[in-house]
Amino acid sequence: MARKLLLQHENVPGINTFDVYRKNGGYASVEKALKSMTPDEVMEEVKKSGLRGRGGAGFPAGMKWSFLDRKSEKPRYLVCNADESEPGTFKDRYLMEKIPHLLIEGMITSSYSLGANTSYIYVRGEYMYVIRILEKAIEEAYAAGFLGKNILGTNYSLDLFVQPGGGAYICGEETALLESLEGKRGNPRLKPPFPAIAGLYASPTVVNNVETIAAVVPIVNQGGDEYAKIGIGKSTGTKLISASGHINKPGVYEIELGLPVEEFIYSEEYCGGIWKGRKMKAVVAGGSSVPILPTDLILKTAKGEQRLMTYESLSDGGFVSGTMLGSGGFIVLDETACIVQHLHTFARFYHHESCGQCSPCREGTGWMEKVIHRIEHGHGHQGDIDLLVDVAKKIEGNTICPLGDAAAWPVASAIRHFREEFEYHIKYPEKVKNPKHFELEPFVSEKSLVTA
Amino acid sequence: MNEVEKIEFSKEAKALSERIIKRYPEGRQKSALLPLLHLAQAEFGGWLSVPTMDYVASILNIKPIEVYEVASFYSMFNLNPVGNCLIEVCRTGPCMLRGANDIIEHIENKLGIKEGETTPDGKFTLKTVECLGSCGTAPMLQCGADYHENLTNEKVDELLDKLGASGKRSSYMWSLKENNR
Numbered sequence: 134m135a136r137k138l139l140l141q142h143e144n145v146p147g148i149n150t151f152d153v154y155r156k157n158g159g160y161a162s163v164e165k166a167l168k169s170m171t172p173d174e175v176m177e178e179v180k181k182s183g184l185r186g187r188g189g190a191g192f193p194a195g196m197k198w199s200f201l202d203r204k205s206e207k208p209r210y211l212v213c214n215a216d217e218s219e220p221g222t223f224k225d226r227y228l229m230e231k232i233p234h235l236l237i238e239g240m241i242t243s244s245y246s247l248g249a250n251t252s253y254i255y256v257r258g259e260y261m262y263v264i265r266i267l268e269k270a271i272e273e274a275y276a277a278g279f280l281g282k283n284i285l286g287t288n289y290s291l292d293l294f295v296q297p298g299g300g301a302y303i304c305g306e307e308t309a310l311l312e313s314l315e316g317k318r319g320n321p322r323l324k325p326p327f328p329a330i331a332g333l334y335a336s337p338t339v340v341n342n343v344e345t346i347a348a349v350v351p352i353v354n355q356g357g358d359e360y361a362k363i364g365i366g367k368s369t370g371t372k373l374i375s376a377s378g379h380i381n382k383p384g385v386y387e388i389e390l391g392l393p394v395e396e397f398i399y400s401e402e403y404c405g406g407i408w409k410g411r412k413m414k415a416v417v418a419g420g421s422s423v424p425i426l427p428t429d430l431i432l433k434t435a436k437g438e439q440r441l442m443t444y445e446s447l448s449d450g451g452f453v454s455g456t457m458l459g460s461g462g463f464i465v466l467d468e469t470a471c472i473v474q475h476l477h478t479f480a481r482f483y484h485h486e487s488c489g490q491c492s493p494c495r496e497g498t499g500w501m502e503k504v505i506h507r508i509e510h511g512h513g514h515q516g517d518i519d520l521l522v523d524v525a526k527k528i529e530g531n532t533i534c535p536l537g538d539a540a541a542w543p544v545a546s547a548i549r550h551f552r553e554e555f556e557y558h559i560k561y562p563e564k565v566k567n568p569k570h571f572e573l574e575p576f577v578s579e580k581s582l583v584t585a
Numbered sequence: 586m587n588e589v590e591k592i593e594f595s596k597e598a599k600a601l602s603e604r605i606i607k608r609y610p611e612g613r614q615k616s617a618l619l620p621l622l623h624l625a626q627a628e629f630g631g632w633l634s635v636p637t638m639d640y641v642a643s644i645l646n647i648k649p650i651e652v653y654e655v656a657s658f659y660s661m662f663n664l665n666p667v668g669n670c671l672i673e674v675c676r677t678g679p680c681m682l683r684g685a686n687d688i689i690e691h692i693e694n695k696l697g698i699k700e701g702e703t704t705p706d707g708k709f710t711l712k713t714v715e716c717l718g719s720c721g722t723a724p725m726l727q728c729g730a731d732y733h734e735n736l737t738n739e740k741v742d743e744l745l746d747k748l749g750a751s752g753k754r755s756s757y758m759w760s761l762k763e764n765n766r
């Protein structure tokens with residue numbers, strides 16, 4: 134059994150309540166940090182742990198903390214990004230719902246290290262019932278003296294609030310999130326200045342993902358070095374993976390980084406293999422925005438090495454033959470899935486979620502959605518595939534925030550690895566008019582037919 | 586109807602809105618806009634009319650346009666009336682892979698409306714939405730604050746019958762008493 138640092142107690146009855154959580158060792162990191170460590174010592178442990186941002190970008194968390202402007206006279210803020218909306222990702226929801234106090238504990242310990250006396254958890258609005266769970270837990274923490282004035286009799290004070298979003302994927306981008314928290318439209322800001330210098334209310338601010346903040350708890354408890362022993366290379370610790378799609382056991386799994394992808398998919402401990410006894414066709418390994426990979430490339434790198442669940446191994450081969458760990462949204466497609474249809478849902482998603490600030494993204498996502506839609510429904514034109522490649526290229530790298538890239542990558546990678554399937558749609562429009570075309574008759578490469 | 590209903594929060598909602606505003610530093614009360622819009626939507630029939638938005642602007646002491654531009658940006662705010670139960674079905678990739686399209690079709694047939702429409706009796710509005718973070722329990726739909734997961738046609742029938750009979754309005758807001766801060 135793999136070690137669990139976050140979900141260790143997920144099945145303990147009542148773990149969502151303060152008392153049970155506390156009995157199981159909860160809030161120890163707050164006691165340890167506030168009573169025996171300086172804020173900088175806490176940050177040192179986070180640095181040593183090698184913890185990388187778990188929201189998707191994978192930036193080293195300790196380094197991000199170290200950028201915080203500590204000379205400023207202004208108040209500092211810690212804002213938790215719980216705007217989980219990358220399709221395929223539901224781990225933060227699971228964690229907040231099951232063990233809300235783990236996030237709150239992490240918020241207190243992290244806020245102490247950063248010198249924040251007011252912190253916010255920005256939760257996507259659709260998770261309203263999760264907000265309720267968090268607010269209850271926050272009340273309990275106040276009552277037990279872990280929040281409020283002079284926590285545990287020290288001179289450290291912290292107020293913690295939950296903020297609901299309004300249903301906008303873009304608010305997962307940290308500067309858009311801050312805009313939203315200020316009561317504005319979620320339009321990403323131009324950087325610099327970075328939030329560490331001028332974030333919430335133009336004050337020094339750190340924005341961290343739910344899982345990142347939760348991971349601070351075991352890091353402070355056991356020490357950063359101990360945490361760094363788990364994993365491989367620069368991928369240290371454990372990671373929550375949201376597994377969905379055509380597998381036997383969808384759900385949230387805590388893995389030790391370094392687990393072979395193949396084991397993750399086929400072992401009973403995790404996904405339990407492909408459903409209905411079918412074969413696997415493709416995987417989107419890190420949430421909707423990362424490149425899709427066909428079976429052979431997700432199990433093994435182009436060099437023939439076993440692919441591992443780490444930041445490095447998944448991105449081995451760059452965008453030619455690799456992908457990214459991203460948010461850990463692991464979507465599996467079986468042989469009956471239509472790559473074009475699946476891609477269409479993502480293209481529609483990014484079109485819907487583009488904030489409209491940058492023309493390449495605002496216009497390009499709409500174009501891509503329309504062209505993919507017509508290919509999927511049997512109205513594709515010759516030249517549409519190249520048109521898509523061209524549009525994707527013109528969006529990538531030409532926008533203020535990463536949404537443009539996130540919209541372009543799935544399109545570019547689907548065509549790179551499954552071009553034949555797009556061609557099939559254009560060549561045999563009658564065959565794809567039934568939306569369940571590949572369920573009725575799985576796609577077979579014409580090349581293999583010729584050689585057969 | 587010639588009597589215009591006065592737009593004003595209930596006592597409970599007013600107290601909550603005052604508490605919410607205190608969560609932010611002096612002069613940053615605009616931060617309360619999203620929570621207050623959720624609250625207003627729950628209080629005033631499940632959508633935000635112009636008078637409702639103006640009322641929120643007056644509470645926060647900001648210009649009405651500052652409210653309109655925000656309300657129109659976020660997909661959870663309805664700028665037109667909706668049925669009693671707003672049924673939001675996720676249709677993004679992972680849900681689609683697990684049969685979301687069939688579920689949507691089933692609901693359309695059962696209610697006799699297409700997505701985006703409201704039943705003539707005003708009971709249901711059907712909307713399709715993007716990933717709600719429930720992909721591991723797909724297909725799914727949200728009605729008010731409730732998630733309904735691992736849907737089958739039978740489950741949908743049962744749910745719609747129950748919701749239709751209850752006559753209650755679905756709302757994202759959970760309760761107005763939950764929090765003291």
Ligand code: FES
Pocket residue numbers: 220221222675676677678679680681715716717718719720723725
């Ligand atoms: S795709 Fe439907 S909840 Fe994520």
